[in-house]
Amino acid sequence: MGRAPCCEKMGLKRGPWTPEEDRILVAHIERHGHSNWRALPKQAGLLRCGKSCRLRWINYLRPDIKRGNFTREEEDAIIHLHHMLGNRWSAIAARLPGRTDNEIKNVWHTHLKKRLEPKPASQQQAAPKRKPTKKRQRQQQPDAEVVVLDGPTSSTVPVSPEQSLSTSTTTSTDCSAASSLDNDADSFTSEEDYQIEDSFWSETLAMAVDSSGYSSGMEREDAPAAPPPANDEMDFWLKLFMQASDMQNNLPQI
DNA sequence: AAGAAGAGCAACCGCTTCGTC
DNA sequence: AGACGAAGCGGTTGCTCTTCT
Structure with missing residues (x-):
């Protein structure tokens, strides 16, 4: 099947997330959830692809993440x-x-x-x-x-x-x-x-x-x-x- | 003090799987 | 049943920081 491009690379930001982007993403997910990752960045006003948002949320911003050293x-x-x-x-x-x-x-x-x-x-x-x-x-x-x-x-x-x-x-x-x-x-x-x-x-x-x-x-x-x-x-x-x-x-x- | 090397980790890439039509 | 789009997953990369020389 034809692979959908992960994200149209023009105009989308990559690399490390800024605290401001984090804030926007968290606030948006808090308010609207994340039923559609693809549409989320647009709705939230983030210049990121949905995949990147999903990864950031899952790996870093989720409130139940346990940070710190592994025991x-x-x-x-x-x-x-x-x-x-x-x-x-x-x-x-x-x-x-x-x-x-x-x-x-x-x-x-x-x-x-x-x-x-x-x-x-x-x-x-x-x-x-x-x-x-x-x-x-x-x-x-x-x-x-x-x-x-x-x-x-x-x-x-x-x-x-x-x-x-x-x-x-x-x-x-x-x-x-x-x-x-x-x-x-x-x-x-x-x-x-x-x-x-x-x-x-x-x-x-x-x-x-x-x-x-x-x-x-x-x-x-x-x-x-x-x-x-x-x-x-x-x-x-x-x-x-x-x-x-x-x-x-x-x-x-x- | 400065540069090199190595370690750690966040983020990206691309394939697979799942759900819907 | 098959095509398509979206999400999930694992491998890999590359940046940042620390330690060593």
Whole structure:
């Protein structure tokens, strides 16, 4: 079929969004919703293509976005989910309330993939070279630049799993699996709930990464026992494993 | 202090899927 | 049933910032 041009490129702005554009987009969506992305920029008076508006909203402006660094638990969940689902970032995002597929994809490529690559023993304990960046510090205080609207869509996080999942961008393939997780989604939403010492995770993961590139500690029942985690962590992984096997049973055969 | 290199992330591109007529 | 338009998704790019030399 003939491909419709994403956007007629003449006259449309590209590149980073300005705070003013953000404000206009958020205000418009608040008032009129986003039933038609293609028509939205025109209606809102933005010189952007609909695709760009959609991306900006989904990845950055949505009120239920959880900004800031990924917790260790989130990262481990991503690793596990990626092992089960592959590069289906939106499906993974649907299981991590407040996180977007784009963000998860970025984290995977910049952090997690490297973590899973086998390293020489001498490097395993090496501390990360970088300090938290200014960018990331900004993200910890997301309202510095991003418009905050009155009313029910305050940009404060965290949000409830129900709210977050209900606005997830995930569409078809795994809605059932995602919904089956809804009840348990709060098992790893709160940083406080699973505040585990970093040393525990770094030691465990360092030991668990095997030559296949995956964390055996997460994948194999007969894996050598890691240091016994606290009850909360046990619950977390237990739930994750149960959900994982559920999902694998439900996944369509490819 | 300045430049180079590397890391992180927002945004874009293009293909696929879905919904409607 | 097929054509078409719109939305969704994943891969990739390129800019910005930090760290190193």
